[in-house]
Amino acid sequence: MTTIYDVARKANVSAMTVSRVINNTGRISDKTRMKVRHAMEELHYIPNFMARSLVVQETKILSLLITDITNPFFTTLARGAEDAAKQFGYRLMFGNSDEDLDKEKDYVDMVLSTRVDGVLFAPAGDGSLTHLQKLAKHNVPFVIIDRTVPGVECDTVLGDSRTGARLLTEHLISLGHRRIALINGSSQVSTARDRYAGFVEALKQSGLAPDPQLSAETGYKPIEPRELLSRWMALPAKPTAVFAANNFLAIGVIRCLRDMGLSVPEDVSVVCFDDLGLESAINPFLTVAAQPAYTFGSMGMQLLIERIRGEAAPEYRSVVLQPELIVRRSSAPPRS
Amino acid sequence: MTTIYDVARKANVSAMTVSRVINNTGRISDKTRMKVRHAMEELHYIPNFMARSLVVQETKILSLLITDITNPFFTTLARGAEDAAKQFGYRLMFGNSDEDLDKEKDYVDMVLSTRVDGVLFAPAGDGSLTHLQKLAKHNVPFVIIDRTVPGVECDTVLGDSRTGARLLTEHLISLGHRRIALINGSSQVSTARDRYAGFVEALKQSGLAPDPQLSAETGYKPIEPRELLSRWMALPAKPTAVFAANNFLAIGVIRCLRDMGLSVPEDVSVVCFDDLGLESAINPFLTVAAQPAYTFGSMGMQLLIERIRGEAAPEYRSVVLQPELIVRRSSAPPRS
DNA sequence: GCAGGGTGAGTTATCGATAACCCTACCCGA
DNA sequence: TCGGGTAGGGTTATCGATAACTCACCCTGC
Numbered sequence A, B: 001m002t003t004i005y006d007v008a009r010k011a012n013v014s015a016m017t018v019s020r021v022i023n024n025t026g027r028i029s030d031k032t033r034m035k036v037r038h039a040m041e042e043l044h045y046i047p048n049f050m051a052r053s054l055v056v057q058e059t060k061i062l063s064l065l066i067t068d069i070t071n072p073f074f075t076t077l078a079r080g081a082e083d084a085a086k087q088f089g090y091r092l093m094f095g096n097s098d099e100d101l102d103k104e105k106d107y108v109d110m111v112l113s114t115r116v117d118g119v120l121f122a123p124a125g126d127g128s129l130t131h132l133q134k135l136a137k138h139n140v141p142f143v144i145i146d147r148t149v150p151g152v153e154c155d156t157v158l159g160d161s162r163t164g165a166r167l168l169t170e171h172l173i174s175l176g177h178r179r180i181a182l183i184n185g186s187s188q189v190s191t192a193r194d195r196y197a198g199f200v201e202a203l204k205q206s207g208l209a210p211d212p213q214l215s216a217e218t219g220y221k222p223i224e225p226r227e228l229l230s231r232w233m234a235l236p237a238k239p240t241a242v243f244a245a246n247n248f249l250a251i252g253v254i255r256c257l258r259d260m261g262l263s264v265p266e267d268v269s270v271v272c273f274d275d276l277g278l279e280s281a282i283n284p285f286l287t288v289a290a291q292p293a294y295t296f297g298s299m300g301m302q303l304l305i306e307r308i309r310g311e312a313a314p315e316y317r318s319v320v321l322q323p324e325l326i327v328r329r330s331s332a333p334p335r336s
Numbered sequence C: 001g002c003a004g005g006g007t008g009a010g011t012t013a014t015c016g017a018t019a020a021c022c023c024t025a026c027c028c029g030a
Numbered sequence D: 001t002c003g004g005g006t007a008g009g010g011t012t013a014t015c016g017a018t019a020a021c022t023c024a025c026c027c028t029g030c
Helices: A004-011 A015-023 A030-042 A049-056 A072-087 A101-114 A126-137 A161-175 A190-205 A226-234 A247-259 A293-309 B004-011 B015-023 B030-042 B049-056 B072-087 B101-114 B126-137 B161-175 B190-205 B226-234 B247-259 B293-309
Strands: A061-066 A091-096 A118-121 A142-145 A155-159 A180-184 A215-217 A241-244 A269-273 A287-290 A318-321 A324-326 B061-066 B091-096 B118-121 B142-145 B155-159 B180-184 B215-217 B241-244 B269-273 B287-290 B318-321 B324-326
Touching (some): A004 A015, A015 A030, A049 B049, A049 B101, A061 A101, A072 A091, A072 A293, A072 B091, A091 B072, A091 B091, A101 A126, A101 B049, A118 A126, A118 A293, A142 A293, A155 A161, A161 A180, A161 A190, A161 A241, A161 A287, A161 A324, A180 A247, A241 A247, A293 A318, B004 B015, B004 B030, B015 B030, B061 B072, B061 B293, B091 B101, B101 B126, B118 B126, B126 B142, B142 B293, B155 B161, B155 B293, B161 B180, B161 B190, B161 B241, B161 B269, B161 B287, B161 B324, B180 B190, B226 B247, B241 B247, B247 B269
Parallel strands (some): A061 A091, A061 A118, A118 A142, A142 A155, A180 A215, A180 A241, A241 A269, A269 A287, B061 B118, B118 B142, B155 B318, B180 B241, B269 B287
16 A cells, blocks of 8 residues: 655655645645656555544544334434435444443443544443443543433433323224233333333323333333233233334234234234334334334434534434324224 | 553553553563553553554444445445444444435545445445446455446446346236336436346237336435326326336335325336335235345445455455245235 | 573564654845 | 845654564573
C-alpha cells in the first residue's frame, strides 16, 4: 500500500504538505497542491484511516447493535441508521446480539477495542446494564433504542409499547373478546413489561380481570409454542384471541394453531406488535401495532451524532414514537 | 483511555511485556504475567485494535456489501456472513449499495481507507467491474456473491438462476400457461440475464416463442409497475401468468394486479425468485424458486477467510447453489 | 572454571498519519 | 534600510501497539 511518504517523495514535498492537501488545512500554493494531487493519483494513493484515527483519536466508525438481524423491524431500523450515518460521514459496524447477553458482552468488547466513536444500542434486556456502564466508563457515547434499561441514563428512542398494547387489546375487546391470552417477551425486557402493562390496563378498563393462566413469557425469539397453545386451548375457558408481543411470536402462534386444526381468525384472533415487512404488502393479514422502524434508526443515529459532536444539550433526550394500529383480517369477533 | 504504557508503569514492567501477556507470545514468568493481568484489570485496560492494526497490517475487519438491506434474501445472507465472520474472530462492516453504482463506489473507497482484510461483495451490476478492479489493485481479497461480473476473476458463490428460472417457467407451462410475461432486473446484472435465459429456454423447449412484448426490465428494486401491467393486460393476447425476477417485483406486480381488480392466481398466476421471509411462514402464497440465502453468506465468508489466510488453493473456486421450487397458491391453471 | 544455551525481560525502530512548532523567503511601509 | 507580517512549507514528536534485536542471569556439562 502506498503511504503519504511515497506521495511526498514523488511530489518532492514533505509528508506534512501531503497531509495538508488531503485535509485541506493550512496554506498550500495552487502549484504545490496540484503537484501533490497528481502524485496521489499516479500512485493510486488512499489515505489510511486507521493511522489517522490513532492520532486524531476519532475513528469515524459508529456501531449498531441490534438483537435480531432477521427481524424486519430491525432491518428497517438498520437502514434508517445507515442512511443517517452515511449522511454525516460515518461508517457503520453491525452487531447482532440474538437477544443473548453473552453475545452482547462480546460485542461490547469488540466495540471498545475498535474505539468506535459511538454506539447505537438496542439492549438485549435489563442485564445490558453492565455493558452500558462499561461503555460509559470508557467514555463511549451511546444512544439506546427500542428498549430502556433501568439504571441507565442516556439519550433514547423508544416506542410507546404501553399505548400500542392498549390499542391492540381494546381492539380485541371491542370485537367482543373476553378471554385474551398474552404471549410475551422476557420480563427482563422493558418493552415486554410495557406491553404487559398496556394489556392489563385495557382489560381492567373494560372491567375484565387478567387471568394469570392466559399470560406467558417465552422471549421475543422466533419459536413455535406448541405446548403453550395446547394447554391454553384445553382450558375450560379457553382464549378466543391471542395477543403476541412481537411479529415472530404471532407467526409461531398462527402456525401452531393451524397445525392444531384451528383457523385464524375464525377460531382464534391473533394480533401483535410490529409489522411483518413484505408480507403485509401482498397479503395483509395480521392486525398489528406497527412501529416506525426506519425512524427509530435514523432518529437514534441523529441523536448519537449530535451527542458525539457535542451539539446536544447536556440533559438527555428521550424520543417516544407512537405505534399505529392497523386492523386486518387476523382479528374478528369471537365465535359466539 | 488507558494504554499499554499505563499498564506497564503500574505493573513495573516494560510495555513490551504487557504486549506479550496480551497476545500470549514470548516467554513470561507466571509471576510477571499475574502482575500484568492485575494491572490490566485495575486500570480497566482495553487494547487498542486500531493501533495494533497499524503495525501488524491487519484489521480483523471484513466488509459485507449488499445491494438491499431490506430484502430478506440479503438479510438472511448477512446473518450467515456475520455468524461465519464471528466464528473466525472477524468483525463486520456493512454497506448498502441500493443497487446503485455510485453508492457502491463510495463504499469501496471507504473500505479501502479502512484497510479491511477482505470484502464479501454482492455487486450492483456489471459496472461494478471498476470497483472490483480497484480492490484487486490494492490487494484487498474479495469474494463475489449472488452475481457474477464479466471480466472479474475471483472466488464466487452463486445461485443457479438459469435453472431456477427454467423450473418456474416449466411449472407455469405445465399448468397450461402459454402466454407468460417476464418482469426482470436490469440486463446489467448477471442474475437477470441468467433468469431471462432460463425463461426463454423453458419456453422454447415447449415449443413456445418468447414474445418481446411480454418481457420487461425494470430493475430489482421495489416498484409498482402500474403502466407496464396495464399495457400487458390490454394486449389482445394478454398474459395469463407473470414471472417476476425477484420477490420485490412479485409483490409490486401482485399489488398492481389487485388494484386493477384482477386476482391472483384466478386471473393471473405470479411466480418469482427468492422467498419472502416471514410472509411465507403464515400465509404461504407465492410460488417461488427459493435460494439458500444463509448459505450464500456463510459459504462466501468461509471462502473469503480461507483466501485471506492463504489456505485457499491458488485457482479460484466457484460454488453454485441450487434453488428450490416451492409451489404455492399464487400459481394455478389459467382460466380456460 | 568456563563455554554454551535457555529464560525472562528490556530497547529501539516502526506502522501511517497529524499537531505543534519552526523556518525562510518575500513584501510592504516608515 | 530595516522591522515585522505573512504565505508556504519543513521538522520533530506523538498516537498505541508490535517486531526484531539485545542483554543479564542462571544452569549445565565437560
